[in-house]
Amino acid sequence: MDTTVAIRGRGITKVFGDVVALDHVDVSVARGQIHGLVGPNGAGKTTLLGLLLGLAVADEGTLEVLGAPVGRALPAPDGVSGFVDGPGLYPTLTAKQNLATLAALRPRDAVTSDIGEALHEVGLAEVADDKVRGFSLGMRQRLGLAAAMLTKPKLLVLDEPANGLDPSGKKQVHGVLNRLVAAGVTVILSSHRMDDLEALCSEVTILSTGRVVFSGPLNKLSDETRELDYRLRTTDPAAAAAIAAETPGISVVAGTDAAALADTDVIVVRAQVAALDQLLSRVVRADIAVREFAPVVSPLEAAFLDLTEQETDR
Numbered sequence: 001m002d003t004t005v006a007i008r009g010r011g012i013t014k015v016f017g018d019v020v021a022l023d024h025v026d027v028s029v030a031r032g033q034i035h036g037l038v039g040p041n042g043a044g045k046t047t048l049l050g051l052l053l054g055l056a057v058a059d060e061g062t063l064e065v066l067g068a069p070v071g072r073a074l075p076a077p078d079g080v081s082g083f084v085d086g087p088g089l090y091p092t093l094t095a096k097q098n099l100a101t102l103a104a105l106r107p108r109d110a111v112t113s114d115i116g117e118a119l120h121e122v123g124l125a126e127v128a129d130d131k132v133r134g135f136s137l138g139m140r141q142r143l144g145l146a147a148a149m150l151t152k153p154k155l156l157v158l159d160e161p162a163n164g165l166d167p168s169g170k171k172q173v174h175g176v177l178n179r180l181v182a183a184g185v186t187v188i189l190s191s192h193r194m195d196d197l198e199a200l201c202s203e204v205t206i207l208s209t210g211r212v213v214f215s216g217p218l219n220k221l222s223d224e225t226r227e228l229d230y231r232l233r234t235t236d237p238a239a240a241a242a243i244a245a246e247t248p249g250i251s252v253v254a255g256t257d258a259a260a261l262a263d264t265d266v267i268v269v270r271a272q273v274a275a276l277d278q279l280l281s282r283v284v285r286a287d288i289a290v291r292e293f294a295p296v297v298s299p300l301e302a303a304f305l306d307l308t309e310q311e312t313d314r
């Protein structure tokens, strides 16, 4: 048994009528990390997560979860929990009663987390005795996460867990996921939020119309994309723009006209990653202080648009 891989799928195909939701998907997820699943609407993310949870079976291909082959039987593979299409909760019960009901459904000898602790972890301890009916979307998402954690999973499968979360809820959920991963749990999650994926994930799989268009470490994505635009804020934008214009492989795409320079200390340059090294060292050598340097659109978002638009144009 390979103890380094949590999920290994080969040639996974899932068809609904005449819709090919997953088209010969190969995916590998290493243990003990957060793996992001990203793709346009209808790309097949929920379908793939559903297969991992044992909610459906693939029509073709092989799928191994935590070292065990996922066969034709439907119950969730051992050690796996999570949710797709929002967590399943009982609206007329309180948060605590929801978790107690789910815990009671578990086999007698199964290990179950402490309910109070699980609610505390997701920041719902104070509303433990409130009915779920009155919960906001973000609170339901957090309760769904607590429910998934109840089984002490080794693999947590989450479909858009950040949906509806406010900044403090998001911080709480990110904290929970990072603590789980530090304790050796593997998390696979889908999201449309590139900032969340970049903050949380070490690897991502990008799906487009049922096919994998990228799978691997986030830092490999910038190799896959063309030139990116970067904001460069300095103490002397005019001089920085002049240096950028003379640097091989760099073009200045905004902030070159006098009006823009008078208004802002930011210029926007377009370049491949390799050309940026030279630009930044030239700017610093000219005694210009760099106050901010960041891609206008994140590498993940740029790669996402690049790869998924290419695919849908085919």
Ligand SMILES: Nc1ncnc2c1ncn2[C@@H]1O[C@H](COP(=O)(O)OP(=O)(O)OP(=O)(O)O)[C@@H](O)[C@H]1O
Residues within 6 Å of the ligand: 016, 017, 019, 020, 021, 039, 040, 041, 042, 043, 044, 045, 046, 047, 048
């Ligand atoms: N039970 C089903 N019956 C029929 N078609 C389905 C079913 N489940 C998914 N599909 C279709 O399969 C394709 C993939 O759907 P899926 O929900 O996996 O995409 P997704 O990437 O999760 O999309 P979104 O970002 O909108 O949630 C879509 O075309 C969808 O309409």
